[in-house]
Amino acid sequence: MRGSSLLLVVLLLLTACAPTPTDHAAADTASRLSNAVRDGDGAAACAALAPDTRESVERSAGEPCAAAVTDAGLPPPAPVREVRVHGQWAQVVTGNDTVFLGAFGSGWRVVAAGCRSRGERPYDCVVAGD
Amino acid sequence: MRRGLVREHSLGPVFVALFLICLVGQAIAGHADYNSEQVTDGLPPVSLGTYLMSASFAVDVAENWQSEYLQFFLFIVLTVWLLQKGSPESKPLDRPGRESDAEQHVGAHARQDSPAWAKRYGWRQAVYSNSLGITMGTIFLLSWLAQSVAGTAAFNEQQLRQRQDPVTWSQYLTEPDFWNRTLQNWQSEMLAVASMVLLSIFLRQRGSPESKPVGTPHQTTGVEG
Numbered sequence: 001m002r003g004s005s006l007l008l009v010v011l012l013l014l015t016a017c018a019p020t021p022t023d024h025a026a027a028d029t030a031s032r033l034s035n036a037v038r039d040g041d042g043a044a045a046c047a048a049l050a051p052d053t054r055e056s057v058e059r060s061a062g063e064p065c066a067a068a069v070t071d072a073g074l075p076p077p078a079p080v081r082e083v084r085v086h087g088q089w090a091q092v093v094t095g096n097d098t099v100f101l102g103a104f105g106s107g108w109r110v111v112a113a114g115c116r117s118r119g120e121r122p123y124d125c126v127v128a129g130d
Numbered sequence: 131m132r133r134g135l136v137r138e139h140s141l142g143p144v145f146v147a148l149f150l151i152c153l154v155g156q157a158i159a160g161h162a163d164y165n166s167e168q169v170t171d172g173l174p175p176v177s178l179g180t181y182l183m184s185a186s187f188a189v190d191v192a193e194n195w196q197s198e199y200l201q202f203f204l205f206i207v208l209t210v211w212l213l214q215k216g217s218p219e220s221k222p223l224d225r226p227g228r229e230s231d232a233e234q235h236v237g238a239h240a241r242q243d244s245p246a247w248a249k250r251y252g253w254r255q256a257v258y259s260n261s262l263g264i265t266m267g268t269i270f271l272l273s274w275l276a277q278s279v280a281g282t283a284a285f286n287e288q289q290l291r292q293r294q295d296p297v298t299w300s301q302y303l304t305e306p307d308f309w310n311r312t313l314q315n316w317q318s319e320m321l322a323v324a325s326m327v328l329l330s331i332f333l334r335q336r337g338s339p340e341s342k343p344v345g346t347p348h349q350t351t352g353v354e355g
Contacts, residue, residue, distance in 0.1 A: 019341055020316040052172030064289050087184055088173055089290035102173045111172070112293055129172050 003110030021065060023083040026090035029108040032101040034077040049110040050102050052129035072127050082115045153191070160187055171291055185283030189311070192280055196273035197315030203266040203322055214350050216331035218342045222352035234259070274312070281308055 029048055036044035045055055046065040054065045061068030088089030090101040090108060100112040100123070114126025157178070164186055165175040181187055205219075211227060214220040225233075232239045236259065240249040249259035257264070264286070279299065285307050286296035302308055326340070331348055335341040343355045 015344055050172055084296050086290055086296060087287035089287050091290055
């Protein structure tokens with residue numbers, strides 16, 4: 001009884017620490033968005049966005065995502081400083097901004113980008129879903 | 131013979147089975163709840179397997195385990211010294227404390243069929259004499275540790291959902307979320323024990339060893355049915 005309980009506790013500890021998908025993949029998706037915006041490749045930038053975020057970009061600009069996202073005012077690409085993954089969510093901190101991502105079947109997608117810290121309050125983001 | 135075996139070993143297995151049924155129910159309900167949050171956030175639902183490996187499920191399980199083991203640890207240890215007149219959960223009023231070796235059948239007073247370490251002296255007897263409390267206390271501490279680790283990951287998932295910074299484990303220990311999860315479970319466990327100790331003075335459950343015999347006076351202490 002005691003042995004099985006200990007085993008379960010160890011499993012719980014391992015579970016709590018297990019990141020899926022990988023930190024690396026989250027950083028890649030964040031970089032793909034900022035590189036695509038820098039290159040003016042709206043289609044590639046929109047492909048990196050989560051569906052709700054894409055809709056939000058289109059709605060607020062009143063034009064298709066590919067045109068809107070390159071004019072949204074996202075900061076230029078910068079080296080990735082830190083990646084944090086917790087469950088279905090990830091945060092990528094670059095030299096210019098912070099990006100929040102969600103896990104989808106096809107990999108990470110950007111939920112919010114161009115984000116600036118506001119201390120205890122949620123980050124203020126240039127691009128974000130509802 | 132076989133029927134007798136089942137009858138004599140029914141209490142533990144029934145509770146193990148009830149535990150497993152409830153755990154499966156919790157997993158199914160928790161999975162549905164988790165996925166409704168996913169949909170709200172515009173993320174796809176996750177599989178049951180993914181949910182079972184999540185910090186969210188782990189913390190929900192661990193926070194309840196730790197409080198249950200704390201409850202039994204405190205009940206086992208405190209009833210060595212604390213008495214409650216009229217309660218079948220209390221020892222007789224003239225026997226508080228750890229009692230003599232003769233009363234506890236240890237060392238020179240051990241019986242032929244006493245457990246091996248009860249017949250020994252020194253650390254073995256000391257460990258075995260406290261083995262129930264040590265085990266319950268250890269499982270409590272490990273479960274609480276698991277709650278804090280899984281709770282950090284689950285809290286951080288919520289933080290990222292709300293576009294806020296994650297925290298470290300040591301920071302999480304000072305977060306209201308950790309203490310809210312902990313204390314909401316502790317208060318209910320303490321209430322349950324207090325209710326059991328006090329209500330069993332006046333109320334009866336015929337045939338239950340947790341109750342005094344139905345006709346036993348309210349003042350009688352330490353008698354189980």
